Amino acid sequence: MRLLRSPRRHARDLAKLAVIGGSVLAIGTAFAYVAGIGDTHRLTSTKIVDTLESVSGVHAGYRRNHAKGVCVEGWFDGNGNASSLSRAEVFRRERTPVTGRFAIPGPNPFVSDSGNPVRSLALEFRLRDGEQWRTAMNSTPVFIVNSAQGFYEQLVASRPDPKTGKPDPSKLAAFFAAHPETRPFRDWVKTHAPSSSYANAAYYGINAFQATDASGATHAVRWSLVPEANYEAVSQRDAARHDFLDDELRDRLAHGPQRWHLILTVAQPGDVTNDATKAWPDDRKHIDAGTLVITRESPQADGACRDINFDPTVLPAGLMVSDDPLLAARSSAYSVSFNRRTHEEAHHEAH
Numbered sequence: 001m002r003l004l005r006s007p008r009r010h011a012r013d014l015a016k017l018a019v020i021g022g023s024v025l026a027i028g029t030a031f032a033y034v035a036g037i038g039d040t041h042r043l044t045s046t047k048i049v050d051t052l053e054s055v056s057g058v059h060a061g062y063r064r065n066h067a068k069g070v071c072v073e074g075w076f077d078g079n080g081n082a083s084s085l086s087r088a089e090v091f092r093r094e095r096t097p098v099t100g101r102f103a104i105p106g107p108n109p110f111v112s113d114s115g116n117p118v119r120s121l122a123l124e125f126r127l128r129d130g131e132q133w134r135t136a137m138n139s140t141p142v143f144i145v146n147s148a149q150g151f152y153e154q155l156v157a158s159r160p161d162p163k164t165g166k167p168d169p170s171k172l173a174a175f176f177a178a179h180p181e182t183r184p185f186r187d188w189v190k191t192h193a194p195s196s197s198y199a200n201a202a203y204y205g206i207n208a209f210q211a212t213d214a215s216g217a218t219h220a221v222r223w224s225l226v227p228e229a230n231y232e233a234v235s236q237r238d239a240a241r242h243d244f245l246d247d248e249l250r251d252r253l254a255h256g257p258q259r260w261h262l263i264l265t266v267a268q269p270g271d272v273t274n275d276a277t278k279a280w281p282d283d284r285k286h287i288d289a290g291t292l293v294i295t296r297e298s299p300q301a302d303g304a305c306r307d308i309n310f311d312p313t314v315l316p317a318g319l320m321v322s323d324d325p326l327l328a329a330r331s332s333a334y335s336v337s338f339n340r341r342t343h344e345e346a347h348h349e350a351h
Contacts, residue, residue, distance in 0.1 A: 043148050045332035049340070051152065055159050056107040060344040064337040066120055068111055069103030070246050071303025074257065074294040076125060082264050082289035085219055086211035088318030089127045091289055097126045098292065101305040102198040102249065113246075114239040117194040121203040121225065122310035123292070134314040136330075137203035137225065139195065143276035144185040148329045153179070181277040193233035197248050199258040199294075200229040207312065208273035208322040211264070220267035220322060222280065225260035225292060249297055260292040273322040309338040 059067055075095050082091040090096050100123040105116045118139055125133040145151050157175035158167045176182055195201035203225040210218045238244040266285040272278050300306055313321055313331040321327045
């Protein structure tokens with residue numbers, strides 16, 4: 001597959017690919033082939049997180065990816081529209097408390113906000129019966145690869161060259177040529193300017209899940225959050241500011257809550273549920289399940305989100321994982337990252 005048409009443009013576009021390659025480091029934290037624990041020829045969550053650290057370094061006490069972020073709190077007002085699709089309590093006509101976290105990709109908690117076009121939103125819904133629903137979403141509607149092995153190979157290809165401090169363009173080009181499934185993600189990033197705010201971006205769950213109704217029937221679904229705020233591309237003035245996203249969100253919330261509509265997209269027979277690089281057609285059924293309302297933000301160092309592991313496989317009755325292999329892999333790697341971070345925090349506090 002020929003990616004570029006001229007040597008000069010080749011160099012420019014491969015530099016862009018390096019940015020895209022860096023973006024993906026945070027989209028799912030890391031993935032693992034959990035069945036391979038103890039088998040040195042298979043990937044494990046520990047191996048991938050180790051590789052991630054070797055690429056980008058370690059900032060003790062911070063998340064291994066999405067290190068720079070801010071805690072938020074609010075609630076979800078279910079409207080009952082999705083109760084026929086899933087028996088989960090959260091989809092009834094009631095209010096559910098929510099704790100969340102906005103973030104940008106990367107392991108560096110001190111990086112400039114303009115360094116990456118992707119935004120993320122993770123949420124924990126606390127249901128009345130003691131159950132929880134956790135979801136980790138991103139502003140890209142598809143993921144870059146569809147397997148843990150693919151993610152690992154992308155991670156290796158993105159390692160900085162010691163001489164330049166940047167990824168080797170030829171290695172990135174070879175990776176993308178070997179992984180044509182990355183094309184939808186790369187095309188989306190190239191054609192969508194970063195949002196000017198956390199609050200005016202849409203967020204996508206990316207993976208497919210199974211919704212179970214009251215009769216026990218299952219329905220393949222994906223979900224997304226659509227903002228009520230109008231999308232605006234980031235300006236050059238804001239992009240030059242180091243922390244414009246947190247500042248902008250704080251200013252917005254000072255003038256009132258921010259809202260998103262939770263949209264469930266229902267698959268039709270034949271739609272793939274095990275490949276996060278493939279979006280479903282736009283004509284699929286969409287259900288507005290209710291409104292997410294964010295009312296306040298706080299620093300992640302001591303905010304309500306600090307100690308939450310936003311594992312996307314923590315689901316209430318009425319929602320189940322699909323056959324997407326990345327879900328179990330994400331869960332395993334999230335656990336490794338969480339345990340390392342909290343161990344470092346405890347060690348720091350003890351000394």
